[in-house]
Amino acid sequence: xxxxxxxxxxxxxxxxxxxxxxxxxxxxxxxxxxxxxxxxxxxxxxxxxxxxxxxxxxxxxxxxxxxxxxxxxxxxxxxxxxxxxxxxxxxxxxxxxxxxxxxxxxxxxxxxxxxxxxxxxxxxxxxxxxxxxxxxxxxxxxxxxxxxxxxxxxxxxxxxxxxxxxxxxxxxxxxxxxxxxxxxxxxxxxxxxxxxxxxxxxxxxxxxxxxxxxxxxxxxxxxxxxxxxxxxxxxxxxxxxxxxxxxxxxxxxxxxxxxxxxxxxxxxxxxxxxxxxxxxxxxxxxxxxxxxxxxxxxxxxxxxxxxxxxxxxxxxxxxxxxxxxxxxxxxxxxxxxxxxxxxxxxxxxxxxxxxxxxxxxxxxxxxxxxxxxxxxxxxxxxxxxxxxxxxxxxxxxxxxxxxxxxxxxxxxxxxxxxxxxxxxxxxxxxxxxxxxxxxxxxxxxxxxxxxxxxxxxxxxxxxxxxxxxxxxxxxxxxxxxxxxxxxxxxxxxxxxxxxxxxxxxxxxxxxxxxxxxxxxxxxxxxxxxxxxxxxxxxxxxxxxxxxxxxxxxxxxxxxxxxxxxxxxxxxxxxxxxxxxxxxxxxxxxxxxxxxxxxxxxxxxxxxxxxxxx
Ligand code: M6R
Numbered sequence: 251x252x253x254x255x256x257x258x259x260x261x262x263x264x265x266x267x268x269x270x271x272x273x274x275x276x277x278x279x280x281x282x283x284x285x286x287x288x289x290x291x292x293x294x295x296x297x298x299x300x301x302x303x304x305x306x307x308x309x310x311x312x313x314x315x316x317x318x319x320x321x322x323x324x325x326x327x328x329x330x331x332x333x334x335x336x337x338x339x340x341x342x343x344x345x346x347x348x349x350x351x352x353x354x355x356x357x358x359x360x361x362x363x364x365x366x367x368x369x370x371x372x373x374x375x376x377x378x379x380x381x382x383x384x385x386x387x388x389x390x391x392x393x394x395x396x397x398x399x400x401x402x403x404x405x406x407x408x409x410x411x412x413x414x415x416x417x418x419x420x421x422x423x424x425x426x427x428x429x430x431x432x433x434x435x436x437x438x439x440x441x442x443x444x445x446x447x448x449x450x451x452x453x454x455x456x457x458x459x460x461x462x463x464x465x466x467x468x469x470x471x472x473x474x475x476x477x478x479x480x481x482x483x484x485x486x487x488x489x490x491x492x493x494x495x496x497x498x499x500x501x502x503x504x505x506x507x508x509x510x511x512x513x514x515x516x517x518x519x520x521x522x523x524x525x526x527x528x529x530x531x532x533x534x535x536x537x538x539x540x541x542x543x544x545x546x547x548x549x550x551x552x553x554x555x556x557x558x559x560x561x562x563x564x565x566x567x568x569x570x571x572x573x574x575x576x577x578x579x580x581x582x583x584x585x586x587x588x589x590x591x592x593x594x595x596x597x598x599x600x601x602x603x604x605x606x607x608x609x610x611x612x613x614x615x616x617x618x619x620x621x622x623x624x625x626x627x628x629x630x631x632x633x634x635x636x637x638x639x640x641x642x643x644x645x646x647x648x649x650x651x652x653x654x655x656x657x658x659x660x661x662x663x664x665x666x667x668x669x670x671x672x673x674x675x676x677x678x679x680x681x682x683x684x685x686x687x688x689x690x691x692x693x694x695x696x697x698x699x700x701x702x703x704x705x706x707x708x709x710x711x712x713x714x715x716x717x718x719x720x721x722x723x724x725x726x727x728x729x730x731x732x733x734x735x736x737x738x739x740x741x742x743x744x745x746x747x748x749x750x751x752x753x754x755x756x757x758x759x760x761x762x763x764x765x766x767x768x769x770x771x772x773x774x775x776x777x778x779x780x781x782x783x784x785x786x787x788x789x790x791x792x793x794x795x796x797x798x799x800x801x802x803x804x805x806x807x808x809x810x811x812x813x814x815x816x817x818x819x820x821x822x823x824x825x826x827x828x829x830x831x832x833x834x835x836x837x838x839x840x841x842x843x844x845x846x847x848x849x850x851x852x853x854x855x856x857x858x859x860x861x862x863x
Pocket of ligand 1: 555556557559601602606607653654656739740743859860
């Protein structure tokens with residue numbers, strides 16, 4: 251997830267770009283850049299300064315003030331290529347006459363890059379984006395104008411994109427287009443704008459067009475023309491937006507947590523994007539483990555903390571069933587103190603949204619020192635763990651600002667399940683058809699998640715009924731067990747209520763003694779192999795007076811008969827099920843916390859990234 255901005259026809263173009271980038275920083279901040287375009291050429295400045303990138307860019311561009319009335323800008327969240335200045339946008343073609351900003355992922359960038367370099371293009375970055383500038387350069391060289399060159403480029407690329415493209419040959423023109431990634435166009439009588447999101451434009455105009463997939467907008471000072479992929483005029487409805495700027499920065503949501511929950515279908519989709527090769531093999535290009543390495547493994551150990559640990563617990567079921575390899579999942583802060591038995595046939599997987607959690611980092615270092623192969627599943631490109639590991643599997647959830655992990659957890663489970671499928675393929679434990687079925691189910695989750703998110707009102711209504719409860723138990727079995735742990739953690743973390751997560755079968759070994767009227771038991775009873783046993787465990791607590799809330803798949807009337815309240819979710823295959831079953835538990839925690847008047851984005855005593863042991 252990156253942020254893009256553009257303007258044509260404004261005397262203060264540079265300020266507009268910088269102000270817009272500040273408002274888009276929530277979409278990424280590992281580097282930032284602007285290009286002002288005039289007949290004299292492209293003035294480009296790029297800075298990679300972490301969270302200070304946009305502020306540093308403001309300082310570094312003072313000399314450019316008034317240089318041009320049009321330009322594009324970008325704030326980056328790296329997915330391909332390190333977060334360095336040479337990978338920062340805008341990117342240029344070989345001639346330096348085309349400047350381009352991009353948000354999204356170009357899936358076939360590697361094959362396009364080899365074709366371009368074979369015909370003499372020099373690629374100056376390691377990004378997936380830069381190929382687009384060179385493809386447009388080829389179109390221009392063949393006699394196309396900028397719009398035609400962009401149109402023919404789109405035919406060649408696979409993946410997701412929102413683009414702003416400019417050329418020195420027509421410096422008042424910005425060509426904007428999108429597929430999957432969002433893009434907004436803004437209008438005034440004298441200037442035109444583009445941005446990834448509404449907040450970046452709200453202090454300049456409230457007349458906005460949300461471009462549709464494959465539409466191409468031709469932005470000139472005071473006019474915008476929209477055409478479809480074939481060049482025919484397209485209908486573009488101008489919306490009048492009356493949000494205030496503060497709300498708009500959270501995409502119209504009240505807080506980052508609800509925005510990030512809404513981002514979940516895209517987070518999972520983007521994590522899966524381009525990771526199934528044309529040959530039917532799961533493709534994890536930065537993993538850096540050969541097929542022979544994978545075949546020689548004798549065990550997998552996942553090390554992680556908090557919600558990332560829960561993602562690792564879900565993955566254990568997938569690795570063991572699909573790849574038939576033993577898996578241990580360890581709390582990272584305990585791992586190295588138990589003197590684990592490791593050698594080069596052990597694969598240690600660190601799972602960490604931030605890639606900076608010191609307990610996980612130290613566990614990975616310990617494993618590496620003991621000779622194990624070490625990889626990390628991380629959401630932050632070039633995080634400490636990504637730099638130190640032998641290989642990386644990036645989740646592509648975009649920046650997560652809320653302290654409670656939401657979209658990154660679902661993306662971690664998806665990424666780990668991809669790795670489990672890859673291992674199963676290479677070790678000959680699954681056929682191509684079996685892998686294709688499981689992968690298709692992962693892909694289907696985008697729409698399943700969207701449907702589940704749409705049921706937030708039902709969950710909030712249950713939360714309102716239970717607003718006075720103070721003791722919560724979350725139960726699950728099989729992959730529903732880590733789902734329950736995650737539900738309990740979310741509730742504790744943001745509502746400060748007492749919550750425990752247990753495997754359903756464990757209750758009778760002690761915890762059942764504390765169940766009494768007033769306790770709320772939330773149980774995950776979706777369609778896994780132990781659903782019936784889970785329902786029996788629920789009956790045990792119900793008969794002790796607890797109020798029972800069940801997470802059930804649509805149509806499970808038998809389950810509903812046991813419950814006082816239900817959170818309905820669409821059906822899915824059991825190992826993918828946690829990815830959607832976690833959602834109502836997030837929504838439940840959110841509704842209870844908001845009902846208690848708490849700040850869900852900044853819970854007391856907690857930090858987003860824990861860098862102390
Ligand atoms: O950045 P990491 O994934 O390594 O962080 C691990 C935990 O600190 C984190 O998941 C924490 O438990 C969350 N705040 C839970 O919502």
